[in-house]
Amino acid sequence: xxxxxxxxxxxxxxxxxxxxxxxxxxxxxxxxxxxxxxxxxxxxxxxxxxxxxxxxxxxxxxxxxxxxxxxxxxxxxxxxxxxxxxxxxxxxxxxxxxxxxxxxxxxxxxxxxxxxxxxxxxxxxxxxxxxxxxxxxxxxxxxxxxxxxxxxxxxxxxxxxxxxxxxxxxxxxxxxxxxxxxxxxxxxxxxxxxxxxxxxxxxxxxxxxxxxxxxxxxxxxxxxxxxxxxxxxxxxxxxxxxxxxxxxxxxxxxxxxxxx
Amino acid sequence: xxxxxxxxxxxxxxxxxxxxxxxxxxxxxxxxxxxxxxxxxxxxxxxxxxxxxxxxxxxxxxxxxxxxxxxxxxxxxxxxxxxxxxxxxxxxxxxxxxxxxxxxxxxxxxxxxxxxxxxxxxxxxxxxxxxxxxxxxxxxxxxxxxxxxxxxxxxxxxx
Numbered sequence: 001x002x003x004x005x006x007x008x009x010x011x012x013x014x015x016x017x018x019x020x021x022x023x024x025x026x027x028x029x030x031x032x033x034x035x036x037x038x039x040x041x042x043x044x045x046x047x048x049x050x051x052x053x054x055x056x057x058x059x060x061x062x063x064x065x066x067x068x069x070x071x072x073x074x075x076x077x078x079x080x081x082x083x084x085x086x087x088x089x090x091x092x093x094x095x096x097x098x099x100x101x102x103x104x105x106x107x108x109x110x111x112x113x114x115x116x117x118x119x120x121x122x123x124x125x126x127x128x129x130x131x132x133x134x135x136x137x138x139x140x141x142x143x144x145x146x147x148x149x150x151x152x153x154x155x156x157x158x159x160x161x162x163x164x165x166x167x168x169x170x171x172x173x174x175x176x177x178x179x180x181x182x183x184x185x186x187x188x189x190x191x192x193x194x195x196x197x198x199x200x201x202x203x204x205x206x207x208x209x210x211x212x213x214x215x216x217x218x219x220x221x222x223x224x225x226x227x228x229x230x231x232x233x234x235x236x237x238x239x240x241x242x243x244x245x246x247x248x249x250x251x252x253x254x255x256x257x258x259x260x
Numbered sequence: 261x262x263x264x265x266x267x268x269x270x271x272x273x274x275x276x277x278x279x280x281x282x283x284x285x286x287x288x289x290x291x292x293x294x295x296x297x298x299x300x301x302x303x304x305x306x307x308x309x310x311x312x313x314x315x316x317x318x319x320x321x322x323x324x325x326x327x328x329x330x331x332x333x334x335x336x337x338x339x340x341x342x343x344x345x346x347x348x349x350x351x352x353x354x355x356x357x358x359x360x361x362x363x364x365x366x367x368x369x370x371x372x373x374x375x376x377x378x379x380x381x382x383x384x385x386x387x388x389x390x391x392x393x394x395x396x397x398x399x400x401x402x403x404x405x406x407x408x409x410x411x412x413x414x415x416x417x418x419x
Contacts, residue, residue: 004342007311011338015331025330032323040278047279118277118324123288126326154326161326166288168388189389191288251282 030130030156037114037128037159044116048252107260109133113253114159123167123191124150127256130158140219140259147224147247148172148212149256164250165225166193173216174225177209185210185225185244193226195242202240204231210244220259265414273297273407289392291400292371293407294321298337299344299367300408303360304415307345314338329382336374340367364404368397 018024059066115126129135141149141162150170154161165172165185172185174195181202183195195210208228214221229243273293281290294317301310318334325333344367352359376388 004307008335008338011315011334012331015334018330025328028330029323029326032320036320036324039274043275043279044282045279046275047283050280051283115324116278116282118294118321124326154328156326159326189287189391191285191392251285 026156030158033115033126033156033159037126040115040118041112109135109258109260110255111160111258112255123164123187123250124153125162125164125250125253125256127160127162127258128158129258130160131155132157134260135160135258138218140223142223142257142259143248143253144255144257145224145247146257147226148219149248149250149253151218152258162256166191166246166250171216172219172225173213174210175213175221176204176228177211179204179208182213182215183239183242188243193244193246195228195244196239198240198242200233200238200240204228204240204242206231286399287392287395289395289399291396291403293403295337295340295367295371296364296400296404296407297411298341299364300404300411302341302344303348303363303408304412307341310341314341327382327384329378329384332375332378332382332384336371336378339374340371343367343370360405360408361401364401364408365397368400369393372396 018028109129111127111129113125114128117124127141135152135155137152137155139152141151143149148165150162150164150167152160153163163170166187168187170185170187173182174185175182176195176198179202181198181204183198185193185195188194198204206228210225210227212219212221212223212225224247226244226246226248229245232241232243234241277293281293284290298310298314298317301313307314314337315334318337319330321333321337322330327333344363347363347366348359352363372388372393378384
């Protein structure tokens with residue numbers, strides 16, 4: 001018994017020393033990641049391969065229906081693209097007139113997801129860029145489809161940790177794109193996300209897009225979060241609760257964009 | 261031969277934890293196989309023989325989890341294994357399925373509580389919610405018990 005307490009005591013002393021020496025903690029963390037990130041990435045990719053295989057097997061019966069629905073969606077999107085291209089041209093003309101260049105607005109960098117929480121405790125991912133590449137705490141991370149992923153919460157020399165939008169501490173000021181109603185996007189008990197503080201008087205439709213409103217000064221305005229899923233108008237709550245279908249599949253993220 | 265089989269076992273658990281389990285989440289929860297393996301091994305071979313492994317894996321988890329304070333997982337796993345060993349020796353009958361289940365449940369709750377307390381003290385965000393813990397316990401038992409009996413079979417074979 002005495003031996004166990006002695007070992008625990010020595011362990012705590014060593015850990016305190018590691019934590020007290022400035023930079024040692026992050027430096028060692030960076031070293032561990034450099035060694036293990038290729039292994040964890042390989043395991044993660046094999047796992048995704050397995051999951052995709054079984055997902056395809058399970059979804060074969062729905063493929064025909066999905067195909068028809070995608071074709072319809074494609075037609076709608078093509079017409080939207082034509083309209084948007086026209087708007088883009090107009091926008092470019094206006095920007096030139098106002099002397100604003102696109103580069104002045106945002107600098108975007110690409111990073112790969114090299115790890116995630118392996119204890120299943122927190123909702124974060126690890127990306128392979130850090131302070132060396134100019135990354136800082138608070139920078140916004142989006143997916144390749146330009147949908148919101150989260151914010152950088154910790155930075156080491158070559159890696160950064162990104163807290164996802166479905167983490168417990170995440171509160172995002174958001175806006176319903178069509179109805180222009182503002183609310184707060186938070187995590188629910190099941191690990192998904194919902195939009196809170198929407199007055200019951202507002203009539204909303206499932207499928208409406210939800211974007212960041214920018215009023216929290218954490219995320220810029222207009223980043224796509226997801227679409228309205230279910231709407232809960234129960235009498236036991238003051239506001240209506242909207243379940244959000246996130247655009248990003250966090251378990252399948254491979255590459256992300258960093259807004260600098 | 262012994263060390264090779266240990267490395268293969270560790271890689272297998274790492275593969276399950278990183279590659280497979282994140283794709284099999286239930287209400288955003290999946291088991292912590294590292295903890296279950298250490299608790300299982302503590303029951304089978306005792307904590308003293310595991311000190312080195314506990315510290316090595318605990319530190320790996322700490323660095324990998326990118327906590328601002330290093331040592332939380334290490335200390336939590338160490339104390340959880342100590343509790344598992346204590347329960348196993350003092351109160352529960354060895355090689356009894358119910359005892360193993362009770363030790364697993366107690367260890368899982370104890371580990372989560374230790375992390376919750378440590379994260380509160382050091383101001384680290386931690387997603388703790390009761391439903392998640394219940395799901396985690398049930399899910400962990402479903403996966404942990406076959407792993408435990410596989411380990412038991414292997415330990416019996418090399419003894």
